[in-house]
Amino acid sequence: MERLVSNWYNHRPLPESYICPPETRPGKLSIPSGDTIPVVSLGEALINRSNTILNVLRASQEFGFFQVVNHGVSEKVLNDTMNVVEEFFKMPMEEKASLYSEDPNKVCRLYTSNINYGTEKYHFWRDILKHHCHPLDDCIKLWPQKPTRYSEAMLLVANHYPPCPDPSLTLGLPKHCDPNLITILLQGHTFGLQVFKDGQWIGVQPLPNALVVNIGHQLRIVSNNKLKSAEHRAVTNSKVARTTVGLFISSSEDSIIEPAKSLTNAAQPPLYRAFRYKEFLSYYFSMMGDTELALQPFKLPFNQSVIS
Numbered sequence: 554m555e556r557l558v559s560n561w562y563n564h565r566p567l568p569e570s571y572i573c574p575p576e577t578r579p580g581k582l583s584i585p586s587g588d589t590i591p592v593v594s595l596g597e598a599l600i601n602r603s604n605t606i607l608n609v610l611r612a613s614q615e616f617g618f619f620q621v622v623n624h625g626v627s628e629k630v631l632n633d634t635m636n637v638v639e640e641f642f643k644m645p646m647e648e649k650a651s652l653y654s655e656d657p658n659k660v661c662r663l664y665t666s667n668i669n670y671g672t673e674k675y676h677f678w679r680d681i682l683k684h685h686c687h688p689l690d691d692c693i694k695l696w697p698q699k700p701t702r703y704s705e706a707m708l709l710v711a712n713h714y715p716p717c718p719d720p721s722l723t724l725g726l727p728k729h730c731d732p733n734l735i736t737i738l739l740q741g742h743t744f745g746l747q748v749f750k751d752g753q754w755i756g757v758q759p760l761p762n763a764l765v766v767n768i769g770h771q772l773r774i775v776s777n778n779k780l781k782s783a784e785h786r787a788v789t790n791s792k793v794a795r796t797t798v799g800l801f802i803s804s805s806e807d808s809i810i811e812p813a814k815s816l817t818n819a820a821q822p823p824l825y826r827a828f829r830y831k832e833f834l835s836y837y838f839s840m841m842g843d844t845e846l847a848l849q850p851f852k853l854p855f856n857q858s859v860i861s
Protein backbone atom coordinates (compact mmCIF):
# COMPACT_ATOMS: atom_id res chain seq x y z
CA MET A 554 0.00 0.00 0.00
CA GLU A 555 2.90 2.40 0.80
CA ARG A 556 4.07 1.74 -2.76
CA LEU A 557 1.17 3.66 -4.34
CA VAL A 558 2.63 6.81 -5.90
CA SER A 559 -0.34 8.88 -4.74
CA ASN A 560 0.60 7.94 -1.18
CA TRP A 561 3.97 9.68 -1.13
CA TYR A 562 4.63 11.64 -4.35
CA ASN A 563 4.47 15.19 -3.04
CA HIS A 564 6.94 14.69 -0.25
CA ARG A 565 10.15 14.06 -2.21
CA PRO A 566 12.02 14.38 -5.53
CA LEU A 567 11.79 11.64 -8.19
CA PRO A 568 13.30 8.50 -6.64
CA GLU A 569 16.04 6.82 -8.69
CA SER A 570 13.96 3.64 -9.06
CA TYR A 571 11.52 5.61 -11.27
CA ILE A 572 14.15 6.88 -13.72
CA CYS A 573 13.86 5.14 -17.12
CA PRO A 574 16.95 4.11 -19.14
CA PRO A 575 17.98 7.04 -21.40
CA GLU A 576 16.60 5.45 -24.62
CA THR A 577 13.06 5.18 -23.24
CA ARG A 578 12.91 8.53 -21.40
CA PRO A 579 10.32 11.02 -22.68
CA GLY A 580 13.10 13.65 -22.71
CA LYS A 581 11.87 16.83 -24.36
CA LEU A 582 8.20 17.07 -23.66
CA SER A 583 7.25 19.32 -26.55
CA ILE A 584 5.92 16.40 -28.63
CA PRO A 585 3.60 17.69 -31.36
CA SER A 586 0.11 17.06 -30.08
CA GLY A 587 -1.16 15.81 -33.38
CA ASP A 588 -4.15 16.81 -35.35
CA THR A 589 -2.81 13.83 -37.27
CA ILE A 590 -4.62 11.21 -35.17
CA PRO A 591 -7.93 10.90 -37.06
CA VAL A 592 -11.14 12.14 -35.43
CA VAL A 593 -14.28 10.31 -36.57
CA SER A 594 -17.72 11.77 -35.98
CA LEU A 595 -20.04 8.81 -35.37
CA GLY A 596 -23.07 11.11 -35.71
CA GLU A 597 -22.40 11.16 -39.44
CA ALA A 598 -23.18 7.45 -39.59
CA LEU A 599 -26.88 8.34 -39.40
CA ILE A 600 -26.55 10.07 -42.76
CA ASN A 601 -23.75 8.19 -44.47
CA ARG A 602 -22.98 4.92 -42.70
CA SER A 603 -20.62 3.49 -45.32
CA ASN A 604 -18.49 6.63 -45.28
CA THR A 605 -18.17 6.45 -41.47
CA ILE A 606 -17.19 2.78 -41.71
CA LEU A 607 -14.54 3.69 -44.29
CA ASN A 608 -13.16 6.42 -42.01
CA VAL A 609 -12.90 3.97 -39.09
CA LEU A 610 -11.24 1.35 -41.30
CA ARG A 611 -8.77 3.83 -42.77
CA ALA A 612 -7.79 5.09 -39.31
CA SER A 613 -7.44 1.51 -38.01
CA GLN A 614 -5.26 0.53 -40.96
CA GLU A 615 -3.03 3.56 -40.93
CA PHE A 616 -2.75 4.46 -37.24
CA GLY A 617 -4.49 1.77 -35.19
CA PHE A 618 -5.73 4.81 -33.26
CA PHE A 619 -8.52 7.34 -33.64
CA GLN A 620 -10.80 9.52 -31.55
CA VAL A 621 -14.57 9.40 -31.80
CA VAL A 622 -16.86 12.38 -31.23
CA ASN A 623 -20.67 12.59 -31.48
CA HIS A 624 -20.67 8.99 -30.27
CA GLY A 625 -23.97 9.15 -28.42
CA VAL A 626 -22.53 8.60 -24.92
CA SER A 627 -23.88 11.56 -23.01
CA GLU A 628 -21.59 14.21 -21.56
CA LYS A 629 -23.17 13.44 -18.18
CA VAL A 630 -22.16 9.75 -18.32
CA LEU A 631 -18.60 10.69 -19.35
CA ASN A 632 -18.32 13.33 -16.62
CA ASP A 633 -19.85 11.07 -13.97
CA THR A 634 -17.42 8.28 -14.89
CA MET A 635 -14.40 10.56 -14.68
CA ASN A 636 -15.62 12.26 -11.47
CA VAL A 637 -16.28 9.03 -9.61
CA VAL A 638 -12.86 7.64 -10.56
CA GLU A 639 -11.09 10.87 -9.57
CA GLU A 640 -13.02 10.78 -6.31
CA PHE A 641 -11.87 7.20 -5.74
CA PHE A 642 -8.19 8.15 -6.07
CA LYS A 643 -8.66 11.17 -3.80
CA MET A 644 -10.07 9.08 -0.94
CA PRO A 645 -7.82 8.68 2.12
CA MET A 646 -5.50 5.67 1.97
CA GLU A 647 -7.37 3.81 4.73
CA GLU A 648 -10.53 3.79 2.60
CA LYS A 649 -8.68 2.16 -0.30
CA ALA A 650 -6.47 -0.21 1.68
CA SER A 651 -8.76 -3.25 1.38
CA LEU A 652 -8.51 -3.12 -2.43
CA TYR A 653 -4.71 -2.93 -2.60
CA SER A 654 -3.21 -6.17 -3.90
CA GLU A 655 -0.10 -7.34 -5.70
CA ASP A 656 -1.81 -10.55 -6.82
CA PRO A 657 -2.48 -10.17 -10.58
CA ASN A 658 -5.24 -12.82 -10.39
CA LYS A 659 -7.40 -10.74 -8.09
CA VAL A 660 -10.57 -9.76 -9.93
CA CYS A 661 -10.71 -6.23 -8.51
CA ARG A 662 -7.54 -4.60 -7.28
CA LEU A 663 -5.68 -1.38 -6.66
CA TYR A 664 -1.97 -1.51 -7.47
CA THR A 665 0.88 0.62 -8.77
CA SER A 666 3.43 1.00 -11.60
CA ASN A 667 2.96 -1.82 -14.12
CA ILE A 668 2.60 -5.60 -14.16
CA ASN A 669 4.95 -6.68 -11.42
CA TYR A 670 6.38 -4.11 -9.03
CA GLY A 671 8.54 -6.74 -7.32
CA THR A 672 10.44 -7.90 -10.41
CA GLU A 673 10.42 -4.92 -12.81
CA LYS A 674 13.74 -3.14 -13.43
CA TYR A 675 12.31 0.31 -12.76
CA HIS A 676 8.91 1.65 -11.82
CA PHE A 677 6.27 3.77 -13.53
CA TRP A 678 4.54 6.87 -12.21
CA ARG A 679 1.05 5.40 -12.07
CA ASP A 680 -1.53 3.91 -9.70
CA ILE A 681 -4.16 1.64 -11.19
CA LEU A 682 -7.60 0.42 -10.26
CA LYS A 683 -8.54 -2.58 -12.37
CA HIS A 684 -11.53 -4.88 -12.43
CA HIS A 685 -13.63 -7.06 -14.67
CA CYS A 686 -17.07 -6.05 -15.90
CA HIS A 687 -18.40 -9.26 -17.36
CA PRO A 688 -20.61 -10.99 -16.34
CA LEU A 689 -21.77 -7.80 -14.74
CA ASP A 690 -23.99 -9.36 -12.05
CA ASP A 691 -21.06 -11.31 -10.60
CA CYS A 692 -18.36 -8.65 -11.05
CA ILE A 693 -20.25 -5.68 -9.67
CA LYS A 694 -20.28 -7.26 -6.17
CA LEU A 695 -16.49 -7.01 -6.10
CA TRP A 696 -16.21 -3.39 -7.25
CA PRO A 697 -15.21 -0.66 -4.78
CA GLN A 698 -17.94 0.05 -2.22
CA LYS A 699 -16.82 3.68 -2.02
CA PRO A 700 -17.51 6.22 -3.42
CA THR A 701 -21.03 4.80 -3.22
CA ARG A 702 -21.79 6.08 -6.75
CA TYR A 703 -18.97 3.93 -8.13
CA SER A 704 -21.00 0.95 -9.29
CA GLU A 705 -23.13 3.17 -11.51
CA ALA A 706 -20.16 3.56 -13.79
CA MET A 707 -18.83 0.68 -15.84
CA LEU A 708 -15.10 0.37 -16.37
CA LEU A 709 -12.17 -1.89 -16.28
CA VAL A 710 -8.95 0.09 -15.75
CA ALA A 711 -8.57 3.50 -14.17
CA ASN A 712 -5.07 4.98 -14.46
CA HIS A 713 -4.00 7.73 -12.09
CA TYR A 714 -0.80 9.67 -12.77
CA PRO A 715 -0.06 12.10 -9.89
CA PRO A 716 1.93 15.29 -10.67
CA CYS A 717 5.54 14.21 -11.15
CA PRO A 718 8.70 16.05 -9.95
CA ASP A 719 10.57 15.30 -13.23
CA PRO A 720 8.41 14.16 -16.19
CA SER A 721 11.42 14.06 -18.52
CA LEU A 722 13.02 11.12 -16.68
CA THR A 723 10.10 8.81 -16.06
CA LEU A 724 7.02 7.41 -17.77
CA GLY A 725 3.47 6.87 -16.54
CA LEU A 726 3.12 3.83 -18.76
CA PRO A 727 5.83 2.34 -20.99
CA LYS A 728 5.56 1.80 -24.74
CA HIS A 729 3.11 -1.06 -25.39
CA CYS A 730 0.30 -2.35 -27.59
CA ASP A 731 -2.87 -3.47 -25.88
CA PRO A 732 -3.33 -7.27 -26.01
CA ASN A 733 -7.12 -7.22 -26.40
CA LEU A 734 -9.45 -6.49 -29.36
CA ILE A 735 -10.31 -2.81 -28.97
CA THR A 736 -9.68 -0.29 -26.20
CA ILE A 737 -11.91 2.72 -25.56
CA LEU A 738 -10.24 5.39 -23.45
CA LEU A 739 -11.68 8.43 -21.75
CA GLN A 740 -8.56 10.55 -21.40
CA GLY A 741 -10.03 13.63 -19.71
CA HIS A 742 -8.63 17.11 -20.30
CA THR A 743 -4.95 16.51 -19.66
CA PHE A 744 -2.37 15.71 -22.31
CA GLY A 745 -0.27 12.57 -21.73
CA LEU A 746 -1.12 9.85 -24.26
CA GLN A 747 1.34 9.44 -27.15
CA VAL A 748 1.25 7.14 -30.20
CA PHE A 749 4.37 5.85 -31.97
CA LYS A 750 3.99 6.31 -35.73
CA ASP A 751 6.65 6.31 -38.46
CA GLY A 752 9.48 6.42 -35.97
CA GLN A 753 8.19 9.30 -33.87
CA TRP A 754 5.87 10.02 -30.97
CA ILE A 755 2.62 11.88 -31.68
CA GLY A 756 0.52 13.34 -28.86
CA VAL A 757 -3.19 12.51 -28.74
CA GLN A 758 -4.88 15.83 -28.17
CA PRO A 759 -7.53 15.78 -25.43
CA LEU A 760 -10.78 16.80 -27.17
CA PRO A 761 -13.96 17.65 -25.25
CA ASN A 762 -16.17 14.56 -24.75
CA ALA A 763 -14.13 12.48 -27.19
CA LEU A 764 -13.30 8.82 -26.69
CA VAL A 765 -9.96 7.51 -27.90
CA VAL A 766 -10.20 4.14 -29.64
CA ASN A 767 -7.26 1.88 -30.37
CA ILE A 768 -6.83 -1.49 -31.99
CA GLY A 769 -5.24 -4.22 -29.88
CA HIS A 770 -3.17 -7.27 -30.84
CA GLN A 771 -6.19 -9.59 -31.00
CA LEU A 772 -7.81 -7.54 -33.74
CA ARG A 773 -4.50 -7.16 -35.58
CA ILE A 774 -4.29 -10.97 -35.66
CA VAL A 775 -7.96 -11.55 -36.57
CA SER A 776 -7.60 -9.00 -39.39
CA ASN A 777 -4.40 -10.79 -40.54
CA ASN A 778 -2.40 -7.55 -40.07
CA LYS A 779 -4.86 -5.42 -42.07
CA LEU A 780 -5.52 -3.39 -38.95
CA LYS A 781 -2.67 -1.96 -36.94
CA SER A 782 -2.11 -2.38 -33.21
CA ALA A 783 -0.30 0.87 -32.54
CA GLU A 784 2.35 1.29 -29.88
CA HIS A 785 1.52 3.94 -27.31
CA ARG A 786 2.67 5.21 -23.92
CA ALA A 787 1.66 7.72 -21.25
CA VAL A 788 3.91 10.56 -20.11
CA THR A 789 3.42 12.51 -16.89
CA ASN A 790 3.40 16.22 -16.13
CA SER A 791 4.52 18.27 -13.15
CA LYS A 792 1.38 20.41 -12.72
CA VAL A 793 -1.77 18.33 -12.38
CA ALA A 794 -2.80 14.76 -11.71
CA ARG A 795 -4.07 12.98 -14.83
CA THR A 796 -6.72 10.28 -14.60
CA THR A 797 -7.87 8.13 -17.52
CA VAL A 798 -10.49 5.41 -17.77
CA GLY A 799 -10.02 2.52 -20.19
CA LEU A 800 -12.57 -0.06 -21.22
CA PHE A 801 -10.79 -3.08 -22.65
CA ILE A 802 -12.98 -5.08 -25.01
CA SER A 803 -11.73 -8.60 -25.30
CA SER A 804 -12.85 -12.13 -26.04
CA SER A 805 -12.89 -14.69 -23.24
CA GLU A 806 -9.57 -16.28 -22.28
CA ASP A 807 -10.65 -19.66 -23.70
CA SER A 808 -11.52 -18.29 -27.16
CA ILE A 809 -9.55 -19.46 -30.15
CA ILE A 810 -7.95 -16.52 -31.94
CA GLU A 811 -6.86 -16.78 -35.57
CA PRO A 812 -6.97 -14.73 -38.79
CA ALA A 813 -10.55 -14.52 -40.12
CA LYS A 814 -11.05 -17.06 -42.90
CA SER A 815 -12.83 -14.44 -45.00
CA LEU A 816 -9.65 -12.33 -45.01
CA THR A 817 -7.21 -15.04 -46.06
CA ASN A 818 -6.68 -16.91 -49.30
CA ALA A 819 -3.82 -18.36 -51.36
CA ALA A 820 -2.52 -14.89 -52.19
CA GLN A 821 -2.93 -13.64 -48.63
CA PRO A 822 -2.16 -16.62 -46.41
CA PRO A 823 -2.78 -16.48 -42.65
CA LEU A 824 0.12 -14.83 -40.88
CA TYR A 825 -0.70 -16.33 -37.46
CA ARG A 826 -1.56 -19.78 -36.16
CA ALA A 827 -4.68 -20.46 -34.11
CA PHE A 828 -4.21 -20.24 -30.34
CA ARG A 829 -6.17 -19.76 -27.16
CA TYR A 830 -6.26 -16.16 -25.95
CA LYS A 831 -5.03 -17.17 -22.49
CA GLU A 832 -1.89 -18.68 -24.06
CA PHE A 833 -1.26 -15.33 -25.76
CA LEU A 834 -1.93 -13.33 -22.60
CA SER A 835 0.57 -15.19 -20.46
CA TYR A 836 3.26 -14.79 -23.13
CA TYR A 837 2.36 -11.13 -23.70
CA PHE A 838 2.74 -10.27 -20.02
CA SER A 839 6.12 -11.97 -19.86
CA MET A 840 7.30 -9.89 -22.88
CA MET A 841 5.74 -6.57 -21.84
CA GLY A 842 7.25 -3.71 -23.77
CA ASP A 843 8.43 -5.64 -26.81
CA THR A 844 5.54 -5.62 -29.23
CA GLU A 845 6.95 -7.77 -32.02
CA LEU A 846 8.52 -10.32 -29.66
CA ALA A 847 5.13 -10.77 -27.98
CA LEU A 848 3.65 -11.85 -31.34
CA GLN A 849 6.58 -14.02 -32.41
CA PRO A 850 5.48 -17.49 -31.19
CA PHE A 851 2.07 -16.99 -32.82
CA LYS A 852 3.39 -16.02 -36.25
CA LEU A 853 3.45 -18.64 -39.01
CA PRO A 854 6.65 -18.99 -40.97
CA PHE A 855 5.87 -17.85 -44.51
CA ASN A 856 6.02 -21.27 -46.24
CA GLN A 857 3.83 -22.84 -43.54
CA SER A 858 1.29 -20.08 -43.87
CA VAL A 859 1.06 -20.74 -47.61
CA ILE A 860 0.30 -24.42 -46.99
CA SER A 861 -2.40 -23.90 -44.33
Ligand SMILES: O=C(O)CCC(=O)C(=O)O
Nearest residue numbers: 712731745746787797799
Ligand atom coordinates in the same frame (compact mmCIF):
# COMPACT_ATOMS: atom_id res chain seq x y z
O1 LIG B 1 -3.68 6.54 -19.68
C1 LIG B 1 -3.42 6.61 -20.89
O2 LIG B 1 -3.36 7.67 -21.52
C2 LIG B 1 -3.14 5.35 -21.65
C3 LIG B 1 -3.63 4.09 -20.97
C4 LIG B 1 -3.28 2.84 -21.71
O3 LIG B 1 -2.69 2.85 -22.76
C5 LIG B 1 -3.62 1.53 -21.11
O4 LIG B 1 -4.15 1.49 -19.97
O5 LIG B 1 -3.37 0.51 -21.80
Ligand SMILES: [Fe+2]
Nearest residue numbers: 729730731785
Ligand atom coordinates in the same frame (compact mmCIF):
# COMPACT_ATOMS: atom_id res chain seq x y z
FE1 LIG C 1 -2.71 0.91 -23.70
